[in-house]
Amino acid sequence: MLxxxxxxxxxxxxxxxxxxxxxxxxxxxKQISENQDVSVSYLEQILNQLRxxxxxxxxxxxxxxxxxxxxxxxxxIGAILRELEGPVAITSCLDPxxxxxxxxxxxxxxxxxxxxxxxxTFLDNMTxxxxxxxxxxxEITRAGRRNKKxxxxxxxxx
Amino acid sequence: MLxxxxxxxxxxxxxxxxxxxxxxxxxxxKQISENQDVSVSYLEQILNQLRxxxxxxxxxxxxxxxxxxxxxxxxxIGAILRELEGPVAITSCLDPxxxxxxxxxxxxxxxxxxxxxxxxTFLDNMTxxxxxxxxxxxEITRAGRRNKKxxxxxxxxx
DNA sequence: AAATACTTGACAGGATTAGTAGACTATTTT
DNA sequence: AAAATAGTCTACTAATCCTGTCAAGTATTT
Ligand code: FES
Ligand code: FES
Numbered sequence: 001m002l003x004x005x006x007x008x009x010x011x012x013x014x015x016x017x018x019x020x021x022x023x024x025x026x027x028x029x030k031q032i033s034e035n036q037d038v039s040v041s042y043l044e045q046i047l048n049q050l051r052x053x054x055x056x057x058x059x060x061x062x063x064x065x066x067x068x069x070x071x072x073x074x075x076x077i078g079a080i081l082r083e084l085e086g087p088v089a090i091t092s093c094l095d096p097x098x099x100x101x102x103x104x105x106x107x108x109x110x111x112x113x114x115x116x117x118x119x120x121t122f123l124d125n126m127t128x129x130x131x132x133x134x135x136x137x138x139e140i141t142r143a144g145r146r147n148k149k150x151x152x153x154x155x156x157x158x
Numbered sequence: 159m160l161x162x163x164x165x166x167x168x169x170x171x172x173x174x175x176x177x178x179x180x181x182x183x184x185x186x187x188k189q190i191s192e193n194q195d196v197s198v199s200y201l202e203q204i205l206n207q208l209r210x211x212x213x214x215x216x217x218x219x220x221x222x223x224x225x226x227x228x229x230x231x232x233x234x235i236g237a238i239l240r241e242l243e244g245p246v247a248i249t250s251c252l253d254p255x256x257x258x259x260x261x262x263x264x265x266x267x268x269x270x271x272x273x274x275x276x277x278x279t280f281l282d283n284m285t286x287x288x289x290x291x292x293x294x295x296x297e298i299t300r301a302g303r304r305n306k307k308x309x310x311x312x313x314x315x316x
Numbered sequence: 317a318a319a320t321a322c323t324t325g326a327c328a329g330g331a332t333t334a335g336t337a338g339a340c341t342a343t344t345t346t
Numbered sequence: 347a348a349a350a351t352a353g354t355c356t357a358c359t360a361a362t363c364c365t366g367t368c369a370a371g372t373a374t375t376t
Contacts, residue, residue: 012269
């Protein structure tokens, strides 16, 4: 129960890839695809949606790709998921677009609402930066990452 | 995102109806159906599932219906939902039946796992009794509730 | 002009959900 | 015993959503 669609999952993983080297210039869809095992076509759809939402920016042409629009600590997982999957709405009664006539006197409404808020808080407080830190990734060298100006020294971890 | 299916929602609402007068003898599917606006046929399916799980018991024949198998404070919302919708599994990687090869080194796995546990804790700590108390329902008189031995006095609230 | 890379919209197959229907079994009451 | 009540079980369908592909197009750099 309470599954997240693959779109959301892939979206977060893609965002992680972009965040991973966000000060190293754009990363291409193809690279994300290879690192995360998600098809290029599907990623196109997902990243486009995130771009329209202003969470990432795209750079066209050779050397182009995707870059974060803000720094990793300013992008929450919640923001990403909300774009791709709509607001947290355990029941359709809680969906801003749907609503429900029975709300008053409905015994469960408060329950779902409360759970929804808890989830939302969790997701909104978790950022890409937390993801970066929480996974031993500060220590990778950026080998294999294409580089704009030829400064191929890894941004080594201290 | 993170929707609950109607089956789960209806299930909880049906359980609430059964809990509502659990010391007054069984309540029929039909009554639940009327009180909660869910079709009898669909409820049959749902309640049957809950009965097999041992959460409620059924009484056949005239005067029969459904009764809680335990007291309201011993039945958590989590238990109900787990029966009807399977375990909390934000991603399929976390589903006991599925799993994932990428778990190690997967940056998001821990995130989903952590969220899942939070949700589960919430649901497991919330019981039918909380629902009864939390909704002004201690005060209703049981009018309209069929009664086995003819003692039609309402179980009045203090 | 050529190569790279993002952009957009349509679409299809499959899975899941939501709900209905009908025939059957068990129990109580008359 | 028969009638009435009420739960049991299985199958089936329609609709919706998810997952993902494809192809033609636009923008930018070299
Ligand atoms: S049924 Fe819509 S709020 Fe409970
Ligand atoms: S992809 Fe399965 S655990 Fe992350």
